[in-house]
Amino acid sequence: MNSADLGRRVGVPSTALFTDQYELTMVQAALKAGTADRRSVFEAFTRRLPEGRRYGVVAGIGRVLDAVENFHFDDEMLTFLREQNVVDGPTLAWLADYRFSGDIWGYLEGEVYFPGSPILRVEGSFAECVLLETVILSILNHDSAIAAAASRMSAAAGGRGLIEMGARRTHELSAVASARAAYIGGFDTTSDLAAGFRYNIPTVGTSAHAFTLLHDTERDAFRAQVDSLGRGTTLLVDTYDVAEAVRTAVEVAGTELGAVRIDSGDLLLVAHRVRQQLDELGATGTKIVVTSDLDEYAIASLAAAPVDAYGVGTQLVTGSGHPTCSMVYKLVARAPSTDPAEPLRPVAKKSLGAKTSVGGRKWAARRLDENGVAEAEVIGTGPVPAELADRQLLAELVRGGEVIAREPLDAARERHIAARSGLPMSAMQLSRGEPVIPTEYM
Template identity: 70%
Template sequence: MNALGTTALLTDHYELTMVEAALRSGAAHRRSVFEVFARRLPEGRRYGVVAGTGRLLDAIEAFRFDDETLAFLAERRVVGPETLAFLADYRFRGDIHGYAEGECWFPGSPILVVEGTFAEAVLLETLILSVLNHDCAVAAAASRMTSAAAGRPCVEMGSRRTHEQSAVAAARAAYIAGFASTSNLRAGQAFGIPTLGTSAHAFTLLHDNERDAFGAQIAALGKDTTLLVDTYDVAEAVRTAVELAGPELGAVRLDSGDLLLLAHRVRRQLDELGADRTRIVVTSDLDEYAIAALRAAPVDAYGVGTQLVTGSGHPTASLVYKLVARAVGDDPDAPLVSVAKKSPGKPSHGGRKTALRSYDADGVAEAEVLRTGATGPIGPELRELLVPLVVGGEVVGREPLDEARDRHERVRAELPLSATQLSRGDAVIPTIYE
């Protein structure tokens, strides 16, 4: 078991009761295929972003029912002795394929395909959805923000606006989607993400005046530090900051007021004082729209908190986990048949799918092509999207985080230009079922 400890109880009660009933009916060991997908993108979004895969692989590896977990289930009478015996020996022994982390996705995209017995695969439903729905939502918001920033660095600083573990996951997802650094030290330790931070208003208020506060910070952190200049009077603070640090002052941070107006005023003042290389960092409840509005301002970096870690209005990616195929009997070699929901408003497309992306002659993505079965040729204008993540129960899909980060930058650049528009619209490419 890895450093996470067991993740087996990060699930819903009914996952275990389904296994109990399936064991009694004899259907628990039927070969089954589940897919993770979203029926639609969050309103106004043009694409989704896959994030959380690396965390999920660790969590699946740690999905074991140890003695303490089994004792809890027995005490609560969640399941009976036969199911407890099954769970005691549980580990996922099937296969998982998925879109690589950092990849973009669209309505219907099978971003994760889980194949195994019904019992072993259905138990992972809640864990898979809880990881992917959170991380994909944050990554999609982060991608829109880094796109709006047009090359200027974005800093993730939302730890105080979400659950302490969600903060670490959010920093990871944001980094995949192009954020340059995080304020969260645990994320830095766990994932190697660069960390940044200097001081808050409390540090200025602690001292008798701004001069003393700035002097103390410069003495401790050097002239290249970032000084927070909006505790009292911005113009006076900038003047004091440059007087103390000189033209080597690293940056000033603005955290309130009319950021567009202040950025122009501060830039002019810094240049007049000879600090023409001093950067301007802005914070204060930024989202992708605020970042875009500041694009014409002399801003060098953005710090983003609340709107990032809450998905900028869409805190879930609305992903679902649905059975799309199952064996016709209990024989492991029995053929698969398609199954699908017909519920009004919640239909699904049955059958195990091959996921492809088609491109035009200029290399711009044209469509998401989902084929049931292995029909149709795969030519140079098509790219296969599913990669192996788990084979025979063994994790094979781990990769360095920077690979996912580079992939997202590359894949986003392949989308039509309208993908970067912040105005409301439909998915930037259609999903075609063949």
């Protein structure tokens, strides 16, 4: 991979307080106990996929790299921690000099994952690694959930255009992250200008119902928009009567009208009627865009409709019912002392119930069948079998604290298309089911 920037990282603030207090109190106690510098390995993974999902989508790795790079405590933060008595003086002094100096390996953005996949592996001292837990999980859990929803919608769309337009349905900062994740998952454009500015995602947008209502007549509104934006614009035709609006739109813009947007009603029926009307008026090249609380199921139900593009908001930015991936960040190996020559020992949580983990520093590979289709996610802690050597999934992202694996967002988008196409066809089914391939441990 090259070192191309992901986009404009303008005015990126420190991420050091995007954390839970117990990360810092653990560091304090470990410093006092003399165990803070023990070499450690943490892994981010999920024990299960969200109910009904057949695969997960890795998104947020680029944002994690930014977060790690900008994780440092400035004077104002240290003053806050001191005034709130969060940690003691020696710990504050340690935090003042904090910069992550370890190594990070992980699945690349756009790749698919399954239960147990070691999506991110963070190696360094216990103290420097444990501080990153919350910020890493907050990014991966959010972005991967959005990317998975986007991927399902992309598969349902069958190559038709997809517009991300959920900025007004979520927090302003998560809206930007959502647009980025949606682009990785298969969306083509976003309505959010901040996402376009920061990540070079193509942006689109024309007008809302308010613009039509502003004018004395619908014709006046259409004329104003066409005069300003040209005949290739998209006119919103469901403010009043759809059939009358379509007729007026073609009269105003001519048969070169770019598109019409439908935002209400029985979209399947209305789209067919609008297509027929456009064709009869000679606007055979005018496209139809539909919006209105769409999700992957609604998109799939419109497969037979003459629709050219879908605009999706609420359901996308909320993960279409699964706003998190339930990823966890667990210590899986550590040295018995601070001696750098000491070998790592596997450790794992062994509590009752489903909250167990598998110890050891892991590798991961995807085994293919004779047709080149994925048949298993293979995870191990020992030597990598020769037949899986060229199928390994973890890539080096950070070496000695330095980010070495930035890439353009389009690379992640293309990787996802390839990864998804390499899964069994049943992965595209929207019906509930188990992960499309099993996870095997070696």
